[in-house]
Amino acid sequence: xxxxxxxxxxxxxxxxxxxxxxxxxxxxxxxxxxxxxxxxxxxxxxxxxxxxxxxxxxxxxxxxxxxxxxxxxxxxxxxxxxxxxxxxxxxxxxxxxxxxxxxxxxxxxxxxxxx
Amino acid sequence: xxxxxxxxxxxxxxxxxxxxxxxxxxxxxxxxxxxxxxxxxxxxxxxxxxxxxxxxxxxxxxxxxxxxxxxxxxxxxxxxxxxxxxxxxxxxxxxxxxxxxxxxxxxxxxxxxxx
Numbered sequence: 001x002x003x004x005x006x007x008x009x010x011x012x013x014x015x016x017x018x019x020x021x022x023x024x025x026x027x028x029x030x031x032x033x034x035x036x037x038x039x040x041x042x043x044x045x046x047x048x049x050x051x052x053x054x055x056x057x058x059x060x061x062x063x064x065x066x067x068x069x070x071x072x073x074x075x076x077x078x079x080x081x082x083x084x085x086x087x088x089x090x091x092x093x094x095x096x097x098x099x100x101x102x103x104x105x106x107x108x109x110x111x112x113x114x115x
Numbered sequence: 116x117x118x119x120x121x122x123x124x125x126x127x128x129x130x131x132x133x134x135x136x137x138x139x140x141x142x143x144x145x146x147x148x149x150x151x152x153x154x155x156x157x158x159x160x161x162x163x164x165x166x167x168x169x170x171x172x173x174x175x176x177x178x179x180x181x182x183x184x185x186x187x188x189x190x191x192x193x194x195x196x197x198x199x200x201x202x203x204x205x206x207x208x209x210x211x212x213x214x215x216x217x218x219x220x221x222x223x224x225x226x227x228x229x230x
Contacts, residue, residue, distance in 0.1 A: 009155070032215040043119070043205055043221030044158075051216045090157065094215035102215075105157040 002027040004093045006106035014114050019063075019078040021109050023091035026072065033074040034092040035065055038108075044090060050074060061085070086113045117141050119222035121206050127228045128196040136191040136225050138206030144220070145211035147189040151175065151202040152224075158205065164189055165211060196229045203227070 007022040025031060032051055036044040048059025055067045061084075065076045076089060091106040122137045140147065148163035160173030162181040170181050178200060180192040189208075193200060204225045209217040 034218075036219075036221075041223075043207075043223050044219075045221065046218045049216065049218065094217075096215050103160075103219075105159075107155055107157040 002031055002093050002095060002102075002104055004033075004091050004104055004106040006089075006091050006109050008109055009107065010110045010112065012112040012114060013081045015083055016080050019076070019081045019085065019111065021076040021089050021091075021111065023065075023074045023076065023106060024072050025074065025091075025093045027093060027095065029096065030067075030069055031096065032094040033065075033067060034094070034103075035059065035063070035074075035076050036090045036092060036105075038088045038090065040087070047076070047089070081111075081113045083113050083115065086111055119206055119208055119220050121204075121222035121225050123225060124223065125226050127230065128193070129230050130196060130198060132193075132196050134193050134196065136193075136204055136206075136227075138189045138191065138222060139187050140189075140206075140208040140220070141187065142208060142210075142220065143186060144208035145186070146209045146217065147183065148173070148207050148219070149179070149181065149189070149191045150205045150207065151200075152205060153202050161191065161204075193227075198229045201227060201229045 003026045005024045034049045035047040038044045048057045050067045058064045088108045088110045090108045094103045119140045149161040150158040164170045164183040206222040207219040209219045
């Protein structure tokens with residue numbers, strides 16, 4: 001069975017500082033991986049996804065994530081935080097066999113950006 | 116395109132009442148799903164559909180019913196509301212047919228309180 005672990009339910013960074021949100025997965029074979037963002041009182045929207053094409057994935061709003069098989073990780077980073085990045089971020093994992101009923105979401109990390 | 120729309124945005128029910136949460140999408144997506152979001156638990160799949168007339172259970176289906184008579188609509192019915200169903204409900208859709216790499220598009224959510 002697959003699972004995903006997000007380390008840190010709350011992360012605070014200063015405006016302009018590096019953003020690092022951690023995600024580790026557990027799967028018998030390397031899965032597909034996603035990061036979604038949820039702004040206050042909105043639904044989730046896709047930031048980026050790993051589909052085996054390239055290990056470094058660039059997404060919207062300056063975010064990127066690197067798939068590291070040896071570390072079973074898919075951490076999300078952004079070089080310089082902006083106030084508008086304050087949101088909740090979800091990591092999700094999906095098996096290669098498909099069927100998004102098998103997608104598993106992490107519990108989420110709330111990012112606070114301090115001016 | 117309106118994307119995925121959900122009504123109502125807020126709802127308060129008394130224990131034992133029934134109601135239907137509406138979800139519609141105008142992207143001609145084959146796959147649709149319902150999730151509930153609870154603090155510290157991420158998103159959990161309630162029911163999903165891979166096409167008109169086809170539905171199946173997700174991780175937490177008890178107390179909920181769905182049907183899919185058209186591609187566009189996927190209503191969620193609460194048969195007899197219980198306080199444990201207090202949650203935020205999200206509807207999502209995706210094109211389908213891309214295996215595990217499908218991007219899901221989420222609606223804005225319905226915040227339900229059961230007294």
